[in-house]
Amino acid sequence: MVKxxxxxxxxxxxxxxxxxxVVAPREVTQGNVQRIMYVHVPLILASYVAFVVLAIASIxxxxxxxxxxxxxxxxxxxxxxxxxxxxxxxxxxWGKPTWGTWWTWDARLTSVAILFVMxxxxxxxxxxxxxxxxxxxxxxxxxxxxALDIPLVHFSVYWWRTLHQPPSLMKPGGFTGSAxxxxxLLVNLLGFVLLYAYFVARRVRLLRAEAEAxx
Amino acid sequence: MPxxxxxVAAAYALTAAVLFAYWRRLAKxxxxxxxxxxxxxxxxxxxxxxxxxxxxxxxxxxxxxxLSAERSQEPSRTGHPRPDPDSRHSLQ
Numbered sequence: 034m035v036k037x038x039x040x041x042x043x044x045x046x047x048x049x050x051x052x053x054x055v056v057a058p059r060e061v062t063q064g065n066v067q068r069i070m071y072v073h074v075p076l077i078l079a080s081y082v083a084f085v086v087l088a089i090a091s092i093x094x095x096x097x098x099x100x101x102x103x104x105x106x107x108x109x110x111x112x113x114x115x116x117x118x119x120x121x122x123x124x125x126x127w128g129k130p131t132w133g134t135w136w137t138w139d140a141r142l143t144s145v146a147i148l149f150v151m152x153x154x155x156x157x158x159x160x161x162x163x164x165x166x167x168x169x170x171x172x173x174x175x176x177x178x179x180a181l182d183i184p185l186v187h188f189s190v191y192w193w194r195t196l197h198q199p200p201s202l203m204k205p206g207g208f209t210g211s212a213x214x215x216x217x218l219l220v221n222l223l224g225f226v227l228l229y230a231y232f233v234a235r236r237v238r239l240l241r242a243e244a245e246a247x248x
Numbered sequence: 249m250p251x252x253x254x255x256v257a258a259a260y261a262l263t264a265a266v267l268f269a270y271w272r273r274l275a276k277x278x279x280x281x282x283x284x285x286x287x288x289x290x291x292x293x294x295x296x297x298x299x300x301x302x303x304x305x306x307x308x309x310x311x312x313x314x315l316s317a318e319r320s321q322e323p324s325r326t327g328h329p330r331p332d333p334d335s336r337h338s339l340q
Contacts, residue, residue, distance in 0.1 A: 069256055073259070115270050118266075119262070123262065126255050126259040126262070130250075130252040130255050236274060239281060242278075
């Protein structure tokens with residue numbers, strides 16, 4: 034099952050990469066540097082998925098005290114941190130040639146940096162508490178609180194004046210660009226969401242094996 | 249606007265490198281857990297064998313002690329009867 038998911042993910046990512054460089058046209062104002070969007074946007078959207086799954090699993094854990102829900106939250110948080118970290122890095126690389134700076138403290142960038150730090154703290158909290166039950170309980174609360182930052186990140190470009198452009202996909206009225214940009218973006222989004230699911234499946238399996246190995 | 253291909257290459261290469269490193273880390277951890285499980289299984293098997301051996305040995309010790317108890321009842325090789333331990337007096 035996990036292996037099949039892995040092969041599907043690899044296929045989607047290869048097709049997405051080809052579409053980003055072959056099918057997608059050169060953007061008129063930014064030039065080819067805009068092709069960073071096909072990796073930056075899917076990474077950020079997949080990290081949103083990761084943190085929403087984490088929040089739901091955390092609520093389930095607090096209600097049922099099911100260790101499987103805690104393992105899912107832990108795995109989702111770890112993969113989400115990797116994805117959002119990469120999203121920030123690729124955004125910074127895209128920002129230098131287009132904005133003239135690697136980083137600026139505008140609302141979108143600041144709120145996403147807070148999101149990254151909160152989930153990094155989530156993983157650190159897990160590592161610092163020895164009692165697994167207590168660690169799971171504290172992290173579940175933090176996971177739910179941290180998820181409140183996701184709407185703030187997404188709507189920050191509407192609520193404040195920012196250097197960052199408005200959302201490409203999840204915006205009122207839907208995507209307004211051409212289909213030759215939309216399809217590569219959607220295929221890459223599918224690839225990164227599958228990659229998230231693949232990593233989480235393997236991480237959950239590993240956490241379960243580690244829990245069983247502890248006497 | 250210039251194409252800035254180096255920035256595009258940097259973004260894609262960084263993403264590929266980090267994701268590959270994370271995938272390798274997961275694979276390494278899985279191998280470690282599998283190895284630990286195997287070594288635990290191997291360790292538990294000789295322990296079972298050892299406990300069986302110990303049980304056998306303790307059985308033979310019990311037999312030996314039973315034998316010695318019998319022997320104590322018998323006369324010594326020199327022909328002198330063994331004194332009853334209860335009849336012995338402590339050294340003054």
